[in-house]
Amino acid sequence: MDIQPVLQQIPAAGAEALEAIRIQYLGQNGTLTAQMKELGKLDAETRKARGAELNVLKTELAAAISTRKEQLETEALNAKLANEAIDVTLPADPTYGGRIHPITAAMEDIAAALRSLGFTHAYGPEVETDDYNFTKLNLPEHHPARQDQDTFYLNPFNDEGSRYLLRTQTSNVQVRTLEGVKPPFRVMGIGRVYRRDYDLTHTPQFHQVEGMMVDSGTTFAHMRGVLSEFLRLYFGKPLKTRMRPHYFPFTEPSAEMDVECHMCRGAGCRVCKQTGWLEVLGCGMVHRNVLAVGGLDVSEVQGFAFGAGVERLAMLKYGISDLRLFYESHSAFLRQFGKPPVSAA
Numbered sequence: 001m002d003i004q005p006v007l008q009q010i011p012a013a014g015a016e017a018l019e020a021i022r023i024q025y026l027g028q029n030g031t032l033t034a035q036m037k038e039l040g041k042l043d044a045e046t047r048k049a050r051g052a053e054l055n056v057l058k059t060e061l062a063a064a065i066s067t068r069k070e071q072l073e074t075e076a077l078n079a080k081l082a083n084e085a086i087d088v089t090l091p092a093d094p095t096y097g098g099r100i101h102p103i104t105a106a107m108e109d110i111a112a113a114l115r116s117l118g119f120t121h122a123y124g125p126e127v128e129t130d131d132y133n134f135t136k137l138n139l140p141e142h143h144p145a146r147q148d149q150d151t152f153y154l155n156p157f158n159d160e161g162s163r164y165l166l167r168t169q170t171s172n173v174q175v176r177t178l179e180g181v182k183p184p185f186r187v188m189g190i191g192r193v194y195r196r197d198y199d200l201t202h203t204p205q206f207h208q209v210e211g212m213m214v215d216s217g218t219t220f221a222h223m224r225g226v227l228s229e230f231l232r233l234y235f236g237k238p239l240k241t242r243m244r245p246h247y248f249p250f251t252e253p254s255a256e257m258d259v260e261c262h263m264c265r266g267a268g269c270r271v272c273k274q275t276g277w278l279e280v281l282g283c284g285m286v287h288r289n290v291l292a293v294g295g296l297d298v299s300e301v302q303g304f305a306f307g308a309g310v311e312r313l314a315m316l317k318y319g320i321s322d323l324r325l326f327y328e329s330h331s332a333f334l335r336q337f338g339k340p341p342v343s344a345a
């Protein structure tokens, strides 16, 4: 038999054609295989000669197929490598560096504004006693205002029989300052506080900023001036402020302070709920009973104190309407509102 035509086809055959040729000649029912099977019918002499002849053909064909197969495999591999090669000259996917969380950024902005007004940092523990969180702030046991702050109580009592709790307000910093520092002073406390509350606008842990100034001759007018300036610095533009009478147990008189909406400048928008004003902080002249904790007499020194929610100040500044976004760690949100670290661009 003449295998020359097929030997010529092999070098150009694709993988499928090559397999077809292999089956056609060398498969179980292939032409060459069939002829080998026929050998048994021949006489010994002829069989020997024919067998040798067929073996040569078979070897030649198998070698040609195998060579072509290797060639095809090499080509396939090269094609695959070429396809999957990385073009190092292509621009990279965007990567995002870390950013300062909007709450941290707000705390930094608040602290910077207050520092420029002469306030220094003061600290108080987050695990506090009933005494420092309430009683010494003119909130004796059974005072109805205690009900407003759903407190996380911890079991043990201290040596004086005061119960431990997670502080519900940063005002404990005021008490500790009054006990330990002689006036005149201006201090700020910024940190975590805890209340048993969880819904759209409340989380069990949030942040407050607290400030207190005590000096001789401090008046309500000083308070208004300092707080207006603080809000101007925090929001980064001059804004009108107004005060409304309010009640806090640790200040007398007390007020709530509103600032002109920095988004619409008082015209009314989504952030200020069309009122043109934003409620931002509570304040008042330090109550004589609280000053007395530090052995101070209201006839000699006076002071004012104020407090605000950091989350609220951040929401107002950045126009964020859902408190929970701060704590869900969505990178798209944080990229949008977080500040780049100072060292980055």
Ligand SMILES: [Zn+2]
Residues within 6 Å of the ligand: 261, 262, 263, 264, 265, 266, 267, 268, 269, 270, 271, 272, 273, 274, 276, 277
């Ligand atoms: Zn507005």
